[in-house]
Amino acid sequence: MKLLNNLIDHIQFHAQHRQETMMASDCSKSLNYGQAWQHINRIAARLQNVGIGKGDRVGILAKNSVDNLCVLLACARVGAVAVGINYRLTQDEINYIATDAGIQFLFFSNEFNSLRGDYLSGKPAVCFDGNSSPTLFENWLSDNENVIDANVNGDDILFQMYTSGTTGRPKGVLISHSNVLSNCFQAPMSTGLGMRTGERALIIAPFFHAVGLVGSLLGLIYGVSLVIHSDYDPIGMIETLANDDIHTVALIPVMLQFSLAMVPNIKDYDFSSLHTISYGASPISETLLRECIDVFGCDFTQGYGQTEATMALTFLTADDHRRALAGKPDLLRSCGRAVFASEVKIVDAEGNELPHGEIGEIIANGPQIMQGYWNQADATKHTIIDGWLHTGDAGRMDEEGYIYIHDRLKDMIISGGENIYPAEIENILVSHPQIQDAAVIGVPDVKWGEVPLAVLIANDDQRLTSDELENYCQGKLARYKIPRKLEYLDSLPRNPTGKVLKKSIRELMKDKYPAS
Template identity: 70%
Template structure:
């Protein structure tokens, strides 16, 4: 008996068994599994005609679409490695990534032509979203091409995804077919949810990011049907959830906040078929969770992970959320427990394991851990040590196995010799009814060396004074953790995955707080 060992086996299986079931639909086209499989094979055959072989890198500079997903799967069909490019980067940044990856071919939305630098202009290109060019996708596929089958193994690289580069130059994370399949099983085993055969999921997160791409692949693996949004639109998301009978969606909490704020009649929509909202990138406040449950009447699941772990290391399950609302609100500050088949421990600076409750670096071991960084053995050796992924996140684990992220290790504030983790403070700040969003950074302090600065978004509410903020935090935080200074800005800068860009906040505050 053959056991599936690559993503192609899953797609082919559903194309044969569930041929007339919709695989993916956007506002332009809709493919059932049989049509999608034919399209995938045609793309794969034409890539071979262009000289693309197993292991070659193929870049995709495009927004979400059915064609984008099929191109990714077409690369997988012949063992080419897809490299999703973040269209929010500059041409220079994209050229660095493309050159680092040694990209041999480019698929692109026409609107991003201006983002092609010297390197990307030097490789063959097919335009996805325009029928006018001679190198449009339909024109490119019009000529005959025969697919030569390629042997794909589980440890072959499926995609190369670049880290955001917030701590230096972006690094190409190598994720294999086996990594993705293992993580898909872990999601199902650990939450009991995710895409299920015959269900409908909404894909909003961009597929150059792990949440968007791996989320879509879960749909393919389990035979689900995906409605694909090109961009996040607060109103459009709500309308699609209701009108398209969506069962599951992955978001970040701020997307829920925006939708609740921008759809005043949101309670008039019918979300009766929505059973799970998955969220990540940041915790959810008890206030927002209660409001969302009141509106959507569905389960909530929080995931924690990073690109180097395919997508998920822990989950705070639907049952955990119910526990939180039934008298254990502290669980909402946790990112849950390790997924099936994964070990998590907390280590000190010397790499030794710390006792339960102590704060150190979160490290993880499991089948979803990356194969390494592309052409960067030094960085790989520092990040994966004896099979353990060093996440760079500071946290603790309690006696029940719940993981609490305190912050990025590099974002820790040292004030008067005490370690302060901004995330702990931020979780308290966002519980204030007049604070829509919050970030905490360290700023120079003549007495203590560093002190926490609260950078707040009011969301139209009255702005608090430093004294009012201190009073609110009193009793909730140790005295040395309470921010004595605050600044208001219109919105926190975030990367495409929803993570707050603290380096940008530090730049904003640098003039007022020198050497931040």
């Protein structure tokens, strides 16, 4: 009996049994599962013809598209490892990733030709579009679909995804077929919101990020139809949700804010097909959640995870959101409880489990935990200890098992010997009606060593003063946590996953708040 322990078996099954069901569409191409399987095999056969096989690294430097997705699946078909590259990085950053991964073949979009750099310019490459050299994708494809079986199993690496590098050089996270299949089973088990064959999912998050890629693969495993957007367009997203029979979408809260603000007649749209909006990267405010439920009329779930955990470690379910709105608003500051077949604990610096309510590092184990970092044995050893993934996130757990993230350990502020977690302050700040977004960093202080600085995005032209902000925080935060200093920006710097880049904010503020 053949074990279904690799991703590609699932795609083949749908191609055989549901070949007329749409697999994926973008603005220029739509393929049903039967057509997609043929397309994947043509790409896979050509890869084998040029010498790409099991374990070889294949780079993808392109925005989301049907062809981008099929290249990744073709890599899985021949046992090669796909390396999606963040096209928002600089040429030097991309060159580092490509060199570190040892990419041997590249697929790219013409608009990113200038980002290839020295390393990738010296490797064989195929361009998805445009008229640039080298070979155009459609001309490169094989005429046949004869693929030599690569004997891919669950332990083989499916993709190598690079961390955002916000605290140092990006690291290549090794995710196996079994990691992905496990997390794609854990997610619907944990939320109770599985999708059926033929239902439609809108994909906006980029494939070089876990939410975009694993979220897409989750859909494909269950025979879902993917509607792929290459970029986030606030108005285009709303029109697609309303007009393309979309059942689910994964977003970050700020995207919902932008769309609500930019589509004044949003309540005139029909979102009756929409079942679920999943979000992550930050909590959602009670005000925004109520407004979104009023507009979209669907369930909401929140996921928390990281690249090293394939995608998800915890979920705040739709029932949890209903509980929050029915009298437990503090639950919205939680990221939920551990997914099925996983454990989450809070530990101190020595690895001892802490009692409920105490803040420490969030650690987790389960079948979705990465295989390690590419060529970084020491970093792997310090991140996975006795099978437990040390996330680097500070948080606490309540008596019901709900996790509350307080911040990255490295972003913690130490003021007068007291530990201050910026996320706790930020959750309070964004509840103010005149604050659209907020980030808190530590800045030097002669008396206390560090004090919190609130960096705010105003909801309107009326900006709060320091005294007004302090008065609002009284009784909601301990006095030493209340920001006495504040600054305003037009927008907060974020990485492609929606996480605020505290390092960039500190850089912006360093001249105004220099070290003493």
